Amino acid sequence: MRRVLVTGASRGIGRAVATAFAEKGDRVAVHYVSDADAADRTRRHLPGSGHTTVAGDLGDPEATQQVAEAAIRALGGIDVLINNAAVATSAATRHAVAEVDYSQWRRTWQQMIDVNLLGAVHLTYAVAQHLIDRGATGSIVNIGSRGAFRGEPEFPAYASTKAALHAFGQSMAVALAPHGIAVTSVAPGFISTERQEAKLASDAGDGVRAQSPFGRVGTPDEVAAAVLYLASPEAAWASGTVLDLNGASYLRT
Template sequence: MDFTGKNVLITGASRGIGKATAMAFAKKGAKVGINYRSNDEDAQKTLAALPGDGHQLFKRDISQKIETKALINDFVKEFGQLDVLVNNAGISIFHEIDQVDFDHWTNAWKKTFETNLFAVANLCYWSAKAMMKTGGGHIVSVSSRGAFRGEPTKPAYGASKAALNSMSQSLAKKLAPHHIYVGVVAPGFTETEMAKETLTPAERENLLRESPFKRMAQPEEVAHAILFLASSEAAYSSGTIIDVNGASYLR
């Protein structure tokens, strides 16, 4: 896979899967736009680590509707055109129905869907408009195995990712005549920096038992699937959802 001359925008790219994906695209010759919401220090570190030249930071809170249009406009203004959009940014809020009050419950649903679904829908809208003007492109979104197996402690997260899957497949059909290819990667639990910082030993052990490989996914493994779906070789795979969960959940 060669992305020389391609311009790639990745949301939530200062850490974790987004950072690994930015590194992978840059190593393949792409110019990368790193979107992030607030962590200036991590964003600057990621930018500095990318091989090649011409990469840029785009600080925007995509949960705000107006910011999604501004992000795409800013990117196109700086890079000329958008070839690949990777919707990676997402949030996860615990809200167990038998444990939380109603305000917590409704707030968790609102905030989760604002970032995990509505922001993605809006970015797809504006990026598709931009791609139509330049002959096409690729949209790849990061979902989760939780869309299929359920998330009892954070149901809004599972529901938002299930909706993301459905929306992506609808767009794959609608955008195909415009040569815009849409795909989804659905990871299992991934061993990011945040996971290493926050997991207790017991939680980590439980996660390791979920896969017959007895380990978690690495960010670079998820990035590899993203790059495949963003490649010209994967055009006829438009509408595909790739599981990257180490056989921890099969469907």
């Protein structure tokens, strides 16, 4: 039985990841920012017992440290960290360079840097220190994005922070390997989360599905299956990997 902290786990990919670990008999801390009801629904539907919820704005470094401390107290320690929480692409966060004013441009970039990158950076530090102090091995998996490689012209801050998250994960893979801690990342393409239901049901849906030669988009469960493997002891030799999960919709060389 491992103790797992999954950030942004109240819905979507985070909920699927939390469920996958719980189904393996692990105990999970479900992190959320503000929607306590959604986080509690995730917790209640997890198989097994001993799960908990932890709240905190990962854009705030002090709150981030408190999230780690709360999860450690509630679970009795952390063995696996999944850095999933992020400010996502949406109409509200669209910031195409030719379309927004300087104020909105700066605000969106800062928000995405604070959460998507620095939130994961600071939480990784806290969990890594906890593992090192215990003399324990562990795993950290970052949820990145296909956009880090192909570019996101309407959401450049999103693509940039995800690319930085991949690079940070590889740096940590080297730094933490002597302590027996593996660090990997996954780079999903378009995933059919609740947030994307309206787009997939609209006229734009066929175009999104056509991005992949499979003629569909990915599912949260497919991301969760990859995360579960990368966090396993058997995948320790994959440390430093950035795994593409985009249905051949973007092939990088």
